[in-house]
Amino acid sequence: MTPSPISIDSSPSDTGQALAQAETLCQERGVRLTDLRRRVLEIIWSHSKPMGAYAILDVLRDDGRQGAPPTVYRALDFLLEQGLIHRLASLNVYAGCCQPDSRHGGQFLICRDCGQVNEMNSPAVENLLGAEAAARRFEVLTQMVEVLGRCPDCQRGTLSDVG
């Protein structure tokens, strides 16, 4: 007997927790987390890296589900509206939100080498951006911060390669 055939990088418990919280939030808000929407959220959470819409679509099709691009994009739109996921504009990919209960624009640390993404959500950054915008009499609706660089793991990798 082979063990679990599923090779998923991010921890199943994270995914489960995220799905449970999404369920709760949607109930509170009176919106419907349908099978499709839940499954798309699950797919996003079960991968270590953020995914593109068409990659998500591929997984849906592997499920045996019918689907075309709009299937995925509509689910993504819903999840974005509910703040359950973020869109990383610089990469055209979608990632699960770690704090879906508080609406916020995303602040992300994106590793150039391994593709991993870390959500910062620093209130200090958000406040400073708000202040700088206000100083220019600009009314802020949403903030988007994407920092490209190298994560601690990939820095270590390079150091050991070099030294």
Add this chain to the structure above:
Amino acid sequence: MTPSPISIDSSPSDTGQALAQAETLCQERGVRLTDLRRRVLEIIWSHSKPMGAYAILDVLRDDGRQGAPPTVYRALDFLLEQGLIHRLASLNVYAGCCQPDSRHGGQFLICRDCGQVNEMNSPAVENLLGAEAAARRFEVLTQMVEVLGRCPDCQRGTLSDVG
């Protein structure tokens, strides 16, 4: 009159100045600001709003110039590499850089209503982001900040739309 010292809202003199500075910088760096590249930079600067690649291509064709998408994208790649323009990932558009002599990731205030974009380039924001990233042992390569909201003019009303 530009409402703030740093603005992408451009006048002909801004365009001329930007082109002259680009010329100087490219000479200093030993890279070639060819006719095509100069013209693309000029097109971007002579529009009040940042432009998409295909809009730029349309203008090139109006010039009577031959061209296909790669023509534009290669020029854009060059201008991006030289820091002469920025790419606004959230809108897939390109805007002239106000401080091409100092390499920096962009910080932008994007008006949802009129589409105007202001480049902030706040050192405070850049420093804070750097600090927050460093606290997470993340090595920063480039920062990208895009704030969506409403510019002062559009807050006052939609007068400018009609005129």
Add this chain to the structure above:
DNA sequence: GAGGTAATGTTATCTTATAGCAAATATGCC
């Protein structure tokens, strides 16, 4: 179970961006 609304299926199309190779042009050298 009839009627209305929300969600999904389906086809086609649009926008944005790149791959790959050929032709032209600039640059350096003699």
Add this chain to the structure above:
DNA sequence: GGCATATTTGCTATAAGATAACATTACCTC
């Protein structure tokens, strides 16, 4: 100048990302 080289541009095709428009299905309420 004439030639070799590398860079730039022209051009065709296609990949990748996203949406429009309409048909169908599921869900809820009465």
